[in-house]
């Protein structure tokens with residue numbers, strides 16, 4: 087791929103489509119951060135980074151640091167409360183995704199009034215719309231920025247990354263000197279909490295995820311998996327701590343090797359590292375007393391559990 091040409095053509099495409107002002111939707115993930123870098127020099131675009139409360143530990147700080155390092159102007163919107171309120175009592179994965187998609191749009195609409203924007207720039211990439219269904223394709227899952235969008239969007243969409251796959255996103259990100267980051271889904275930790283999302287369950291998952299990520303980064307032998315994360319299951323099981331019975335939460339660890347996220351095989355790390363991760367999580371997060379490892383490829387499973 088001719089990366090420089092892609093960047094130039096993307097900028098030309100944005101300028102030719104933007105007849106007014108636009109809001110660029112940044113979730114802090116790899117795709118929308120890349121789009122921010124591409125669009126940053128173009129006038130009449132406001133980059134909006136939404137803190138959904140569904141991000142990982144210290145993630146807001148990481149994204150802020152990145153934008154500051156690259157001198158990208160952005161606006162941070164604290165939408166933690168509205169996302170949690172809207173997700174209250176919801177357990178069904180597709181409903182969750184649709185609520186998250188709609189909440190993002192509601193937040194952008196409010197900001198659009200301030201900024202007088204009628205366009206929405208999104209970092210949608212090919213797997214997002216392929217898996218969201220349409221035409222003769224089945225809906226595998228409604229990606230928050232495609233199938234999760236409300237019908238009455240109220241914005242004209244501009245999506246310069248639509249034809250890229252994950253490996254190409256990485257190539258273009260490299261061109262900008264962006265650090266390699268592991269893919270992270272727009273709906274965030276909400277789709278890694280099976281069942282209802284609550285503040286307490288989010289906190290448990292944030293702690294476990296942080297321990298897992300640090301262990302892989304510090305200790306993994308050989309090339310790291312493409313994506314690795316924790317999923318909080320809606321299953322409580324019996325355990326023992328000292329000589330006390332516990333009845334605690336279960337975490338599933340998912341590590342996946344893939345080229346572009348479309349198909350993949352589960353990673354086969356050393357038992358040593360899995361054993362360390364398991365001990366660290368159960369030692370440091372008292373609510374958790376059981377860890378299981380996901381040994382399913384994609385297909386038949388998808389990478390995320392929801």
Ligand code: XMP
Nearest residue numbers: 228229230269270271272273347388389390
């Ligand atoms: P799946 O679960 O579909 O995941 O096999 C493939 C890749 O896409 C990420 N993913 C998402 N990314 N919005 C996103 O921006 C979404 O709604 C979404 N769902 C899954 C997932 O983390 C994996 O890298």
